Amino acid sequence: MPEWLFKKDNYIPEKDSVNFINKSILSILNILTRFKLQSNAKADKLGVNDLIKLISTLVLIIFVSLSKNFTYILIADIFLLMLINFLSIDEIKYVLKVSFVMAAITLIILLPSIFLGYGNNALMITLKVFATVGFVNILSYVTKWNDLLGALKVFKVPDMFIFVLDITIKYIIVLGEFSLNLAYALKLRSVGKSISKSTSLSGIVGTMFIKSKELSEEMYGAMECRGFTGEYRVYKKFKFKLADYICIIVIAAFILAYFYLDRL
Amino acid sequence: MIDIRKVSYSYDNKVSALKNINIKVQEGEAVALVGVNGSGKSTLMKLINGLISPTSGKFIFDGEEINSKKLHDEKFSKAFHKKIGFVFQNSEAQLFCSNVYDEIAFGPRQMGMNEEEVEKRVEDTLKLLKIEELRNRQPYHLSGGEKKKVAIAAVVVLNPDVYIFDEPMNGLDPKTKRFLREFMIAINNAGKTILCSTHDFEYVKGVFKRAIVFSYDHTIIRDGDYEEIMGDTEFLYENNII
Numbered sequence: 423m424p425e426w427l428f429k430k431d432n433y434i435p436e437k438d439s440v441n442f443i444n445k446s447i448l449s450i451l452n453i454l455t456r457f458k459l460q461s462n463a464k465a466d467k468l469g470v471n472d473l474i475k476l477i478s479t480l481v482l483i484i485f486v487s488l489s490k491n492f493t494y495i496l497i498a499d500i501f502l503l504m505l506i507n508f509l510s511i512d513e514i515k516y517v518l519k520v521s522f523v524m525a526a527i528t529l530i531i532l533l534p535s536i537f538l539g540y541g542n543n544a545l546m547i548t549l550k551v552f553a554t555v556g557f558v559n560i561l562s563y564v565t566k567w568n569d570l571l572g573a574l575k576v577f578k579v580p581d582m583f584i585f586v587l588d589i590t591i592k593y594i595i596v597l598g599e600f601s602l603n604l605a606y607a608l609k610l611r612s613v614g615k616s617i618s619k620s621t622s623l624s625g626i627v628g629t630m631f632i633k634s635k636e637l638s639e640e641m642y643g644a645m646e647c648r649g650f651t652g653e654y655r656v657y658k659k660f661k662f663k664l665a666d667y668i669c670i671i672v673i674a675a676f677i678l679a680y681f682y683l684d685r686l
Numbered sequence: 687m688i689d690i691r692k693v694s695y696s697y698d699n700k701v702s703a704l705k706n707i708n709i710k711v712q713e714g715e716a717v718a719l720v721g722v723n724g725s726g727k728s729t730l731m732k733l734i735n736g737l738i739s740p741t742s743g744k745f746i747f748d749g750e751e752i753n754s755k756k757l758h759d760e761k762f763s764k765a766f767h768k769k770i771g772f773v774f775q776n777s778e779a780q781l782f783c784s785n786v787y788d789e790i791a792f793g794p795r796q797m798g799m800n801e802e803e804v805e806k807r808v809e810d811t812l813k814l815l816k817i818e819e820l821r822n823r824q825p826y827h828l829s830g831g832e833k834k835k836v837a838i839a840a841v842v843v844l845n846p847d848v849y850i851f852d853e854p855m856n857g858l859d860p861k862t863k864r865f866l867r868e869f870m871i872a873i874n875n876a877g878k879t880i881l882c883s884t885h886d887f888e889y890v891k892g893v894f895k896r897a898i899v900f901s902y903d904h905t906i907i908r909d910g911d912y913e914e915i916m917g918d919t920e921f922l923y924e925n926n927i928i
Contacts, residue, residue: 426807604779610767
């Protein structure tokens with residue numbers, strides 16, 4: 423046993439900012455929390471099946487984008503605010519925050535056009551962005567990732583593409599948890615002044631790279647052992663309920679409103 | 687030294703991980719944290735390391751309350767982390783430098799020691815952990831047992847007052863387990879406080895004087911003499927510990 427182990431270090435740390443570690447930890451935690459909340463969320467918050475939810479969102483986005491009628495865009499925004507009520511308070515806050523921020527950025531980008539006298543168009547585009555971002559966020563809150571990926575199958579998205587997306591999302595969580603532990607370890611051992619902060623961070627990035635390579639090799643090995651030959655099939659069946667028919671009627675009304683207000 | 691009073695903790699204010707925990711650990715004690723998976727041992731260790739703060743209750747270390755406000759003070763936080771060494775369950779998650787020497791030297795260099803002192807500490811630590819030959823190896827390409835030893839060395843070199851081991855025996859071969867057992871006894875004899883969660887009771891004989899048992903519902907169901915608790919097979923079986 424070395425002599426210094428029997429003594430207590432009389433150590434007073436020098437002041438040095440470790441904000442970058444704390445910020446890294448917080449941002450990883452935020453991502454992981456969002457994924458966890460999403461996976462714990464009730465899939466049938468609206469009672470509508472995933473395929474209908476996905477198609478409805480696409481229809482809403484397409485027709486809002488196509489429309490040049492102010493009333494129609496306002497109806498879409500009001501519909502969005504009505505849909506938001508099905509979410510929890512935290513989710514409502516998040517959806518509104520993201521939608522408002524994106525709309526604000528759009529408005530800032532379009533400021534020159536307002537000064538040139540195209541204020542109405544700028545306002546309409548801003549409202550369209552608000553509605554579109556809102557619809558996509560609501561979809562992400564009321565649908566689990568894997569259900570959403572399963573619904574892609576109906577659109578003839580190749581199985582291999584769905585598989586890659588699925589694995590990517592899973593590994594964001596696995597590697598996220600691993601990187602969180604690395605960041606914790608760095609924080610616990612950062613007990614003084616660091617000469618080069620970027621070196622430690624690049625160490626974490628390097629370790630993550632090796633880890634992800636190892637995991638992918640292990641997973642491929644495991645899949646081969648289970649008979650994987652490069653082909654991947656997604657099996658998904660959708661059942662229609664009353665809520666689905668109501669949703670279809672609402673979306674049909676939305677499409678009709680587009681032709682009534684925009685085209686006639 | 688460690689005083690945990692009526693501490694509760696829940697993740698995202700939803701999932702309860704600790705419920706009304708009361709623990710007092712004196713300097714130089716060696717305590718085993720025992721319980722089923724998900725009973726709150728790892729959360730308690732994170733809390734003692736200052737990685738999370740209690741939802742309610744108090745955590746007092748060396749007579750001073752540790753809370754998120756204090757841990758935001760960088761100087762205080764660093765001095766606190768220097769006193770507590772945490773050996774992660776997954777050693778890979780603890781190693782981020784390009785070679786073993788740099789990995790172990792990371793702490794002393796942070797402490798502002800000159801390179802001569804750093805070298806002495808690192809060499810002493812390498813000898814203590816019997817990993818001198820790994821000096822220039824890349825941590826990521828070591829075996830599981832070697833990684834664990836390097837992770838412990840990276841903690842030992844900081845000379846903390848408290849060592850916290852999160853299931854240190856997991857995935858190790860019997861020889862490394864025996865080495866770890868001897869090592870824990872040695873550092874405890876050097877006056878260091880040890881808190882260790884484990885399921886591997888066969889290899890930790892003689893290390894602990896006290897055991898704290900956690901239940902499924904995240905509370906402490908027993909706190910007492912290690913040998914006495916380990917002798918109560920009926921109790922251990924009932925609580926899914928053996």
